[in-house]
Amino acid sequence: MSKYFKIGDDIDDVRYGFGAGQRLKSGLKVFGKSVANVGVFAVTEVLPAMTNKVNKMAEDTLKDPNAKDELKVKAEEYLSKRK
Secondary structure (H helix, E strand, O other), rough: OOOOOOOOHHHHHHHHOOHHHHHHHHHHHHHHHHHHHHHHHHHHHHHHHHHHHHHHHHHHHOOOOOHHHHHHHHHHHHHHHOO
């Protein structure tokens, strides 16, 4: 089972639907599934990648000898909350 909604058949319904009502209903279905797919992508792909990137940046800040003490304190606080 795919984590995304399939919209191929619904697009065909928009193209070849009988009457404006059926096409509108199919178009709204395609729109809703597209919005849901974007949300699923954001939650399953983007957020974990962003979290990993921020964690790496905080760890790099702690290792950087030129980083200001204030930044190191904030990085330590962030990392301690993440554990």
